[in-house]
Amino acid sequence: MPTPVLYCRDALDPRRVDAHFAPEAREVRACGGTVGLIDHDALLRGDARQAVAHVPAGLGSVWYRGWMIPGDRYAALAEALSGRGAELIVTPEHYRxxxxxPGWYATFADITPASAWRPTEPDEMPASVELAALAEPLLPGAGIVKDYVKSRKHEWEQACFVPDLADAAQLTRVVRRFVELQEEFLTGGIVLRAFEAFxxxxxxxxxxxxxxxxxxxxxxxxxxxxxxxxxxxxxxxxxxxxxxxxxxxxxxxxxxxxxxxxxxxxxxxxxxxxxxxxxxxxxxxxxxxxxx
Ligand SMILES: Nc1ncnc2c1ncn2[C@@H]1O[C@H](COP(=O)(O)OP(=O)(O)OP(=O)(O)O)[C@@H](O)[C@H]1O
Ligand SMILES: [Mg+2]
The missing domain is CATH 3.30.470 (D-amino Acid Aminotransferase; Chain A, domain 1)
Incomplete structure (x- = not known):
């Protein structure tokens, strides 16, 4: 049985797949797969039941392909889908x-830049001494700042790259700017990573x-x-x-x-x-x- 794939619906035309993913969804159909539509906006608003209201009943095991979903919302999606006879192949635990x-780091520790993290709420700014302590195991050298999921790599100088992790004032400045720019989208907490030259x-x-x-x-x-x-x-x-x-x-x-x-x-x-x-x-x- 071809495995069905759930995509995000287009906000302007809810019967269609979001334009960014539409060509891929066409290929899924061409391979004999069923395409279901979820409402990503409703899911992020907290209305998982509404998000899956148009998913055909009884699809069985399904993949999701689309925009990122916060971990807790993905769990809500899984639960709402199970009420309609569909099961996400990737469990909420594996998704996270x-x-x-922090979910994958330990398994990849030898083959990925050294990293340290601290959970924070959006808009929460850790004290300078705390950031210095977090950076300590990564010294000496440069570093980068991100959250559990995303960086602000397009604002490299102000909100991503730290030329010297031992400079607490500089580290604090970059993290503060990162926290400001991430606003409510800051996910999980602050991650510091040792810079490696690629x-x-x-x-x-x-x-x-x-x-x-x-x-x-x-x-x-x-x-x-x-x-x-x-x-x-x-x-x-x-x-x-x-x-x-x-x-x-x-x-x-x-x-x-x-x-x-x-x-x-x-x-x-x-x-x-x-x-x-x-x-x-x-x-x-x-x-x-x-x-x-
Ligand atoms: N430890 C590091 N050392 C050197 N460069 C790094 C390091 N971490 C990240 N970078 C650079 O910054 C970019 C963004 O980092 P990363 O991929 O972790 O963030 P992202 O915002 O999740 O990006 P993506 O667009 O891939 O989702 C990387 O593509 C890489 O060029
Ligand atoms: Mg990346």
Whole structure:
């Protein structure tokens, strides 16, 4: 039986798939898969029952593909779907494990930049001494700031990169700006990571997104932000065992070549909410999800 896939509906035309995912959903149908629609706005508002009101009854095991969902909302989605005879293949526990850095970090500790985190509420600013203590195990060197899910990499100088983690005033300034800009979207807490120098090749993507299904690397794509359509083939020998240990069925790893020639995991993500590079084959991804 082809596995159905749930997409977000278009806010302006609720019978259609959100325009960003519509080509992929077409490929799912072309592979014989059923497409169901959820209302992402209603889900984030706290109305999970409304969010699934138009999902056909009795779909059985389903994938979700669409915009990111906070961990607690994903659990609410799973519960609302079970009331309609549908079960998310990725459990809420596994979703959180892959989606939030503290969930996957320990499993990847040897192959990803050293990291430390502290739970915070949106708009909560930790004291300077606390940030200095958090940074201590990452010294010496530069660092980057993010939350459990996202960085502000487009505001690199003011809200992401810390040239010297030992400089408490500088660290505090960057974290404060990050907290301000994230507003209510700050997820989980503050993460500090040791900066590593990655190579910046001239005509291929610097970061490769590896799509893993059941512990197998099934698709390699450029990172969605890359201007290049070609991605180098990474060495996955040390990464594959970690992916298997994590035990989540469908994840992505963004990998980059460190300047000393070692492939490193920049970030892990849940495959359901990982964006696909515009040059990549939506058909291949759809075929993976729908199954044989
Ligand atoms: N520890 C690090 N050392 C060096 N560069 C880093 C480090 N962590 C992140 N970066 C750079 O910052 C970018 C953003 O970091 P990251 O991927 O963790 O955040 P994000 O906002 O979740 O990004 P995405 O768009 O992939 O979801 C990375 O693509 C990488 O170029
Ligand atoms: Mg990233």
């Amino acid at each position: 494990t892959a989606h939030e850095l 190579s910046r090749p001239e005509s291929v993507a610097a970061e490769v997104r590896v799509w893993w299904l059941d512990g197998e690397p099934r698709l390699l794509t450029p990172h969605p932000d890359s201007p290049f359509e070609r991605a180098p083939v990474p060495d996955l020998d040390r990464i594959e065992p970690a992916v298997r240990r994590l035990g989540c069925r469908f994840i992505t790893t963004d990998v980059a070549l460190r300047s000393d020639g070692v492939w490193r995991v920049v970030e892990v993500g849940d495959g359901q909410v990982s964006d696909l590079h515009q040059s990549s084959s939506q058909g291949e991804l759809a075929a993976l999800l729908v199954g044989p």
